[in-house]
Amino acid sequence: DTGVSQDPRHKITKRGQNVTFRCDPISEHNRLYWYRQTLGQGPEFLTYFQNEAQLEKSRLLSDRFSAERPKGSFSTLEIQRTEQGDSAMYLCASSFGGETQYFGPGTRLLVL
Amino acid sequence: GQQLNQSPQSMFIQEGEDVSMNCTSSSIFNTWLWYKQDPGEGPVLLIALYKAGELTSNGRLTAQFGITRKDSFLNISASIPSDVGIYFCAGQWTGNQFYFGTGTSLTVIP
Numbered sequence: 001d002t003g004v005s006q007d008p009r010h011k012i013t014k015r016g017q018n019v020t021f022r023c024d025p026i027s028e029h030n031r032l033y034w035y036r037q038t039l040g041q042g043p044e045f046l047t048y049f050q051n052e053a054q055l056e057k058s059r060l061l062s063d064r065f066s067a068e069r070p071k072g073s074f075s076t077l078e079i080q081r082t083e084q085g086d087s088a089m090y091l092c093a094s095s096f097g098g099e100t101q102y103f104g105p106g107t108r109l110l111v112l
Numbered sequence: 113g114q115q116l117n118q119s120p121q122s123m124f125i126q127e128g129e130d131v132s133m134n135c136t137s138s139s140i141f142n143t144w145l146w147y148k149q150d151p152g153e154g155p156v157l158l159i160a161l162y163k164a165g166e167l168t169s170n171g172r173l174t175a176q177f178g179i180t181r182k183d184s185f186l187n188i189s190a191s192i193p194s195d196v197g198i199y200f201c202a203g204q205w206t207g208n209q210f211y212f213g214t215g216t217s218l219t220v221i222p
Contacts, residue, residue: 004154033209042116042200042212043155056208091154099143099162101202101210103154 004104006092012110013082020078021107025094032075033101034067035091036060043091043103049075082111116201118213125191126221133216134185135201143204144177144184148197149215155200159186191220 005024013019025032031050035043046065047057051072061067064082069075079086089108093101116137125131135144143162147155159170161177161184168175174187184201201213 006154040215042202042215044212045209048209058209093154099204100145100157100160102157103147106152106154108152 004092004094004102006090006104006107008107009105010108010110012112014112015084016081018078018080019082019109020076021090021092021109022074022076023092023094023104024074025092026096026102027073029094029096029102030072031095031097032069033093033095034075034077035093037089037091037106038087046077079109082109084111087111116203116211116213118199118201118216120216121214122217122219124219124221127191127193129191131188131191131195131218132185133187133199133218134183135203135213136183137203137211138182139203139205139211140181141203141205142181143210144175145202145204145210146173146175146184146186147200147202149200150197158199188218191218193220193222196220 007022033048034046037043046061047067049069064080067077089106091106092104095101118135146158149155159175164181165179166177172189198215198217202210204210
């Protein structure tokens with residue numbers, strides 16, 4: 001396993017469209033995290049899963065955002081009715097036991 | 113969400129110089145991590161610290177977990193051009209989310 005992978009790497013969409021991102025964690029990692037990063041800022045926590053259970057959600061995660069990890073392996077993050085303010089880098093990270101997190105390359109979203 | 117204070121915000125140094133940056137928080141953390149991020153890429157883990165006072169090295173990088181558990185610093189010795197990037201600290205209280213710093217942008221002049 002070469003690390004956390006994310007797909008797509010880049011996404012351009014029009015305002016109001018729905019988008020979905022996928023994250024494949026390191027295979028033996030039971031925890032998976034989603035972060036959002038805007039220009040000039042550090043990553044901001046959105047949500048995390050332990051196995052298939054979503055255990056914590058940030059208040060940043062509005063009701064237009066939903067994340068799933070149905071089999072405790074890969075995860076998807078969906079944004080409905082995208083807004084220009086959703087433009088950001090969406091980062092996924094995984095860990096075993098919640099300590100050291102390893103990040104994927106990110107999905108850069110641009111909402112026009 | 114909470115963000116940690118990193119300083120300096122940016123640094124311009126000559127190749128071969130040593131670099132020092134730090135991160136402070138109003139909250140106590142049990143884990144500190146340091147990451148490096150290149151443009152358009154995800155953060156890459158450099159060093160992980162798990163105990164107050166811990167001093168850990170990774171090649172030319174050395175990081176310390178402050179004894180108050182509210183700060184951490186990262187040193188880079190004998191900088192080289194590929195050290196260019198943005199360095200982030202991240203702190204964790206329990207086994208859940210990490211809080212990230214605002215980043216230190218490093219430029220190394222050959």
